[in-house]
Amino acid sequence: MMKYSTVAFLALALIVAAPLAAPLWAHHSFAAEYDSNKPLDLKGAVTKIEWTNPHVYFYIDVRDEQTGKVVNWAFEMGAPAVIQRNGWTRNSMKIGDIVIVNGSQAKSGKPHGNARSVTMASTGKKLGAGSSEGQTYTEQ
């Protein structure tokens, strides 16, 4: 049975997540490129950052703990101005930073994803990535 403490936790979680919910209308639909049924939870070192429109991209090296193989993943976020509303600056992330990325993989199956949130491993600070996941592409 759900207890009041659970309700309080959900409300608190929402308050914490609220800054991540700033609306984004990307130039493309989420569904055209990404699959919400392919969730990603990856950790790796930042290798490149592209702080540009229409989307900020960053790249991380993700090491497979079992095989030792390293794959460079590309992640899309919102436009610079959109994620700035979520607390980002162009210096929030630096080459070599270890980050934990939650998001969804591209339908293409490539090592490419849409980031929903990024957590700085060193500080635990979590920032919204301005994902358009969940938005529909029909008329309102």
Next chain:
Amino acid sequence: MRNQWITACAATAAMALLLSLTSAAAQAPAGGGQAGTAGGRGTRGGAPATGARGARGGGQPAAPSKPTPHWPDGRVNLSQAPGIKGFWNVASGSPIGTGGSGLPTNLTLEQVPFQDWARALYAYRQTRGGLDDPHSRCQPAGGMRYFTVPNGMEFIDQPELNRIFIIDGENRNWRRIAMEPGRKHPPEDQLNPSYFGDSIGHWEGETLVVDTVGYNEKFWFIRGGLPHTRYMHLIERFTRTDFDTLKYEVTIDDKGAYTRPWSGGWNIKWQYTNYDGSPGGEIHEYFCIDNERDSADFALQ
């Protein structure tokens, strides 16, 4: 079990309330809350419009907006006012449906007078999740879509030159509205089809009315992909119902895709801050083509 259901409902309601507050805060950073839809046309003859306003969605009561601004000669001011910066936060909108910023008079999708082929094409586009949208590949947001893409919009009114420019942060696009009295569109065979067409405007009291023809068929005129043809003729009406609200109404007259002209619109809100939320109230640069990496990975499945 009953208590579990009630508790779950309470949790859901709390989440919905918090989300709505978050959304309202994100969309109305200063100077006013969510404006309701103002009824009727704006007031005429230079008097400030004080039409009906109200809170949208039943949440927080809307903070009162300042009245519609006017220039010293009495014309309505669709832009910034002396000492008050900002821009129109165009970000979404649809001529169909009454959700979000939609006008209460909007048609439902079922009421749109599609020709059969246009209805079938629209239905097909819906199955593709936006995969075929030219704007996804950074093509210009032509037609009314100009007022649904983000990054801010402003009017530059130059009555001494009989023209109004509408500038958009999105790709630094602009539209030119010719205001010369008696101006006519060029003959059809002299119109080069374009994304923004040939626009002629005039004032009807407080409302700017813009008549446009000469569109190409290379864009979707609204998110979702309502079809149009080269016969599309748009009549747009811009009414600043109060300082924070621009009512956009559009009539779609396209004998190639629809069985009769039909109308819809939405309200556009004023934003007092920069687009990134910092103080300033100025539109910024956004070029979609700057680092477009998405289309290479577009896929249906």
